[in-house]
Amino acid sequence: MKKVKDVYSGFYTVDDAINMDVDTVKNLQETYSNKLKVVLSGGKYFKKAENAGFIDHEGKRHVDMMGAVGVMTVGNNNPFIWEQIEKVFKAKSYIMGAVSYHNIAAALYRNLALTTPGQKLTKAQISGGGAEAIEGVIKLCKIAQRNKPNKTKILSTINAFHGKTAGAVSVGGKDTWQMYQGRLLLDQVTHIPFNDVEALKKELSSGIYQGFIVEPIQGEGGVHVATDEFMQTAREYCDKYDTIFVADEIQTGCCRTGKFWAVEWPNVIPDVITFGKGISGGLIPLAGYIAKAEVYDAAYGSAETAFHHTATYQGNAIAAAAGIAALQFMIENDLCTAAQEKGKIIKDSMLEAQKKYPGIIKEVRGRGCLIGVEFEPVQAGLKEKYGENWAMECEHYFSEEFRIQIMHSFNNPKVFRWLPPLTAPMEDIEYALDAFDKSVEHVYKLSKG
């Protein structure tokens, strides 16, 4: 057998990669991929990850309070999920599901159906990432409604985030992500203000919408919770005007908000739910959607259209096994209750900091373990030094002084976002809350000049 290093002298094996020193990693990233990732990550490089902790190249532990932006619901490198994935290898299972079917994906579809509100959503399709799932629902709406010529558009909300592929940025409500790409699908999408019930009624009653897509909580947009009235009106008007109601739960699903799906809070049953992030325990790319049978079959129930939305890795058995394992882990370990209890402790602590250090925190929002803290603007004379609002300085101090990983909302950088693994031990959460108090105290003192 040939040796790969004899063919390509600079080839790195997996063993080489695992043992690579930090300077080589940075050099390879800068040379062979996006160089700014090295700079914008604050130069941090983590070698290991376990539950709510990362170990950096110097062996120092960092506390993870962002869970790869809400992915690590079951904790980093959850051993139970790895064990279940290994079983697929040991069983030499058939892996690919794009144009065929197999046991592991079929079991995941069934399990997902069991979790849906009222068990009314029963037809699932899985894909690699969240944006691909959104492309899937845009097509689902269009193909299901294809014989209704008056239905020409999709309704969405301003400030929404649904991913970064062409269709996903079109239904997304932030023009930053639509730039430099021509017209995209923008002629086919209307955006209304989030939580504007009158605008929702007006648009839906026009009857032209194939689908309405909304996040139960706008996560990237700055943790804005949809009101019960908004979600319930959406249900009522989508029924009345024959529009497919899609809840994008890629960030809010999988127990994140304290219920398995966030639509359980306003008690609505959408026609379609998208899922991603926590669904595979963060180990294997997995996302998708689950729809009411009549909607799914209206789109893909005929031989003519059955294969209109396939992709090579759709239904992949390893991803499906990760999905089954993560569902089992979330349910058996009651992560919804954990999200409610830990989330309450975090939220109460944020509200306390807001009172204790006036003028720094504007608002605390969210549900379960998806909590946003909106910071006040920095006063005129200090902007040059500390930026537009206090979130950046607070985030910087928090992560540098205390080695805690947290992330602001991408579409709304004045909002600092807590998205801890739901399995995070209380010692880590308490450590982070104490550090947060000290970080707000730090910016409070700066604000006083």
Ligand SMILES: Cc1ncc(COP(=O)(O)O)c(C=O)c1O
């Ligand atoms: C609500 C929502 N939809 C879709 C996406 C896109 O998912 P992905 O990054 O896996 O493409 C995200 C990602 O943050 C999200 O929060």
